[in-house]
Amino acid sequence: MDRMIFLVGLNHRCAGVDVREKFALTSVADFEKSLLAACPLREVMALSTCNRVEILAVADGARGADIDLPEAVLRHWAETCQGDLDTLRAHTYRHAGLDAVTHLFCVAASLDSMIMGEPQILGQLKTSYRKAVETGTARVIINRLLHKSFSVAKRVRTETAIASSAVSISYAAVELAKKIFGELSGKTAMLVGAGEMAELAATHLLASGIEKLYITNRTYSRAQELAKTMHGEAIIFEGMVDQLRDVDIVISSTGSPTAIIRARDIREVLKKRRNRAMFFIDIAVPRDIDPDVNALDNVYLYDIDDLKEVVEENMSARQGEAVKARAIVEVETQAFATWLKSLALQPTITDLLGRAEDVASRELAKTLKRLGEVDDETRVALEVLVTSVSRKLLHEPICFLKRRTREEGTAERFIDMTRRIFNLDADPVNADAHLERRTVDDESADDALDCECCRDEEPTIPNTPVHGAPDERKDRH
Numbered sequence: 001m002d003r004m005i006f007l008v009g010l011n012h013r014c015a016g017v018d019v020r021e022k023f024a025l026t027s028v029a030d031f032e033k034s035l036l037a038a039c040p041l042r043e044v045m046a047l048s049t050c051n052r053v054e055i056l057a058v059a060d061g062a063r064g065a066d067i068d069l070p071e072a073v074l075r076h077w078a079e080t081c082q083g084d085l086d087t088l089r090a091h092t093y094r095h096a097g098l099d100a101v102t103h104l105f106c107v108a109a110s111l112d113s114m115i116m117g118e119p120q121i122l123g124q125l126k127t128s129y130r131k132a133v134e135t136g137t138a139r140v141i142i143n144r145l146l147h148k149s150f151s152v153a154k155r156v157r158t159e160t161a162i163a164s165s166a167v168s169i170s171y172a173a174v175e176l177a178k179k180i181f182g183e184l185s186g187k188t189a190m191l192v193g194a195g196e197m198a199e200l201a202a203t204h205l206l207a208s209g210i211e212k213l214y215i216t217n218r219t220y221s222r223a224q225e226l227a228k229t230m231h232g233e234a235i236i237f238e239g240m241v242d243q244l245r246d247v248d249i250v251i252s253s254t255g256s257p258t259a260i261i262r263a264r265d266i267r268e269v270l271k272k273r274r275n276r277a278m279f280f281i282d283i284a285v286p287r288d289i290d291p292d293v294n295a296l297d298n299v300y301l302y303d304i305d306d307l308k309e310v311v312e313e314n315m316s317a318r319q320g321e322a323v324k325a326r327a328i329v330e331v332e333t334q335a336f337a338t339w340l341k342s343l344a345l346q347p348t349i350t351d352l353l354g355r356a357e358d359v360a361s362r363e364l365a366k367t368l369k370r371l372g373e374v375d376d377e378t379r380v381a382l383e384v385l386v387t388s389v390s391r392k393l394l395h396e397p398i399c400f401l402k403r404r405t406r407e408e409g410t411a412e413r414f415i416d417m418t419r420r421i422f423n424l425d426a427d428p429v430n431a432d433a434h435l436e437r438r439t440v441d442d443e444s445a446d447d448a449l450d451c452e453c454c455r456d457e458e459p460t461i462p463n464t465p466v467h468g469a470p471d472e473r474k475d476r477h
Contacts, residue, residue: 008054117318199226339419
């Protein structure tokens with residue numbers, strides 16, 4: 001089947017923020033639909049975040065054979081954003097075929113992120129995929145590819161330690177807070193400053209279960225804006241010290257040239273808190289918090305140098321885990337390539353008949369075991385019977401697939417459905433999935449179909465010939 005998967009994009013490595021802002025897609029759904037109308041593509045999905053914009057597409061081989069489709073996509077992208085095509089072309093990368101698959105798997109597993117192992121990109125990818133499905137631009141190939149990318153990301157997180165250590169300053173700060181307090185549920189935090197660092201810290205704090213979040217900033221409107229986004233409470237900057245009596249964790253990241261939190265202020269705060277522990281993280285340069293604060297009892301103060309040491313050590317550890325993660329990506333890429341080839345009609349027919357013959361032969365073996373010794377003629381007759389039944393049952397589905405292929409030029413949607421219905425790719429299924437469907441494998445093969453709808457009932461084998469004695473025939477009538 002003639003098809004081509006390709007991907008074009010730009011990210012933080014090849015494009016500055018000014019270029020990324022210029023070519024960000026503000027209405028992804030409209031872009032996807034207009035791209036399908038403008039280019040001979042069968043499927044498309046776009047991902048647009050602050051650090052990357054990527055367009056995944058499946059070509060229509062019949063109509064796009066003589067067209068440079070990646071170039072056509074770039075042209076449409078530039079026109080949509082009213083930007084210069086040469087500028088866009090100079091800052092983008094292109095991947096085709098399995099290279100595009102590998103790249104997408106790396107993106108999903110956060111191997112291509114600015115901070116390797118951070119989980120945000122997977123959520124963004126899932127959102128983009130869901131919207132493409134709703135728009136109708138993601139079909140068989142992208143459906144399978146994106147679901148596979150999600151499973152790859154899960155494997156990487158489960159089988160490696162790539163996300164087990166903090167590699168961003170904000171994340172490291174929150175992880176240190178967890179070490180001091182254990183669980184953060186029930187704790188209260190204050191962000192001093194409302195910039196990017198504070199926003200990231202707020203995200204990590206909320207994800208860790210913080211109960212209450214205060215935000216203060218010299219520009220009160222900015223504190224209000226961030227508080228609204230993070231479901232926190234904005235505090236007037238001049239009232240910050242008074243509010244600290246209710247705060248367990250303070251993360252400060254302002255641009256002040258001098259310290260704004262002093263030891264004498266915190267000494268008074270501790271008296272009001274009855275010396276309950278406080279945790280300060282100063283990620284500002286110059287420092288926001290007087291170093292003498294660390295000399296107070298029940299106070300823990302860390303600055304950006306302390307956090308950098310943690311980040312650098314953990315980043316080195318993640319690089320080692322990335323080697324394992326890329327090995328997983330390579331295995332899963334080859335698995336996807338195998339599935340892609342299977343969408344041709346003949347491999348699916350072969351697999352379907354093979355699955356039917358396998359089930360028939362196993363069921364025949366169980367029946368012969370129950371019957372005991374039978375002569376060769378009976379054995380051959382039974383073998384012909386089960387083979388004939390299995391093939392006749394599949395005759396209409398196979399004819400349907402052939403008709404669709406002739407009439408439409410492709411039947412990949414129905415082929416994919418057939419492969420999933422009969423589990424021809426032996427995809428693993430969770431133990432709690434419906435009917436506990438499992439992969440057929442040697443010893444467990446006899447139990448693979450042991451679900452409520454098709455569980456074997458032990459037949460009673462009659463001692464008389466199949467036709468029965470005359471009296472028995474009379475009784476049956």
